[in-house]
Amino acid sequence: MATRPYLRPRGGNTYLCSFHYQQHYAIHTSSPVSKNSISIVHPVHHRIRYKKNQLQPAYKDILNTPKWDPRSHLFKPQYTQQSRVEEHYNTTVAPDLLLANFVHNEAVIPGRKRQEWDGSSPYHINRPRRSPAGSAVETPDIKPRMFNNVPGLNAIWVHAFVREAVRVNQERTLPTMVMMQQITGKKPRPVYSKSTVMSWRLRKNMMVGAKVKIQGPDMYQFFATLVEIVLPRIKDFKGIENTSGDMFGNISFGLEPADVKLFPEVEGNPELWPNLAGFHITLVTSAQTDPEARTMLSALGLPFVGRERLHNVPSFEALEAIDRKRGIVYSY
């Protein structure tokens, strides 16, 4: 029996016959006139590419070991000691926030969504939705505060842009990367430039910075160091500005190179760090709005200054109106 042409291995290619089909196939049913008809195999699922040499028996155990198994090469022990900040959050901060954030008669505050076409024209059918009114992108709905959406600290991004890497030498990012690894406990990834600007001597794909995302116990440890050791020793530091925030619960601020020197890992060996860059810190929280995020972070010890900016908070009059409809009347 002739081998099926679609299953013959193709030479000079690491992929075994790029597309592997499922076993299920149908025989072409046609009129008996065409005796030498071909079999048509209908692919059932999407085509997948894989490198067959990576499925050899020697790698079987390595690939099948999950990340959390200590025998895996990717295993990293996370919880090596009690996390003081996390325990404080779970025992004290979260229950208080559940009470403090509660809003009586709260309803969903819809975000800006893509607009559907009204159907006045037959060409509206299957037309893509328009961009949201009053915003370039869709914004999320603000849901009522419940026990399952108490704001918490999810991740911290530390990102540094090293100006000397553009002006002098791309290798100038390396000391900053080592410093970030020391203070966060995780190896950062380099950041490459995305565009070319001749006046700044910037080319595309130059290594100009580094970033690292920390979560879990490492994140709480970094947060504690920041709040208890570094920030209090910064000159004229009163707190993070209340204007900081991306409207949906993520707070950012930056540290100057002089402030970075206050980290214990850097301060202990000042001669090792002659040229350091500052960096931005972004606190990614699960809060839905900025005021909530600030409340939660200040409960963990991070101070804020400036005029309080409230947004996406239902007005008192609107909530009173809901109760009035039910016959509850407030008098002051």
Add this chain to the structure above:
Amino acid sequence: MVLRRVSRPLWSRNSRLLEQVARPSCIYWRSIGTATAEEVKTETASSLLTTPSIAESPALEAFKIMSGLILCRQPIVTPELTPFEKAYYNYQSELRKRLMWTFPKWFYYPEGTLAERQFSAVQPVVDGKDRDEFEKPDILFNRDRRSKQEIVFPERDVERETEESAKIYAKIEPRSRTTEADQKNDVRSLERKLDRTLYLLVKKDRRANEWKFPAAEVLNGETLTAAAERLLLTTGGPNMNTWLVSNTPAAYHHYPYNPEDKEPYMGAKVFFLKSRIFAGTFVPQRGSGVIDYAWLTKDEIPDYVHKGYWASMANALSKH
């Protein structure tokens, strides 16, 4: 803001307690505008859970609204670890040491310096002699990669020490996690059980249900919050640094009064507000009716209060 009247029951439908009866003549039931008053009347009629006894005795008044206080002292130290947690953390930290990158000696102690020589002199010898017969030695940068790396720091040169460096290297002696109050089991002390949250319970001169969270009636024209503040001053005195967590009540408890007591109310409804104490002491004030008090953890409270009360309060209290 004062909650004047509620048209539908606050508690579950299984409760047999009666709803408040509207009394248009009383100031509590004054509504703004006639339209709303009519709405109110129809709502009340449809949603009342009336029983024959209420219809027979319309002279009985509404429930007494009370503001209660859950005053708590947060944990001062981290929670005590269970034996399993200790074993787990020990195991994970040993794994981390085993998998850790080799100490970059050349980065911290540059080659050729005196510090590097002193450091290298005190490091344990790494020769891999304890390996199997035909096993290849796996030593890189003076580290046997089959096990965790042992680092020994050279002793400080005490002669050349300055005041500043002495401060840095001074050994930190942590204080004990258990205090005198723990040994004596002094329940009135705020320094007992530093790893747990302590809640204030007061004892009133009653024949039953003596121990309770403090509570006081909400007077005419007062808010729940104001009543709680007044309660704090009248029962505990002014020497407390407290902070009210939220205007939202954390717990709710209702109970009927005994008809024999001839109280002017059917019963009481208590809305508990959560507050935290940061400094000071609770001193029972004269005239408050408090004869004793205790700062208790969540585990100890069920021994002091009765089951129905505990059922209302338990979920408002933090486990730790």
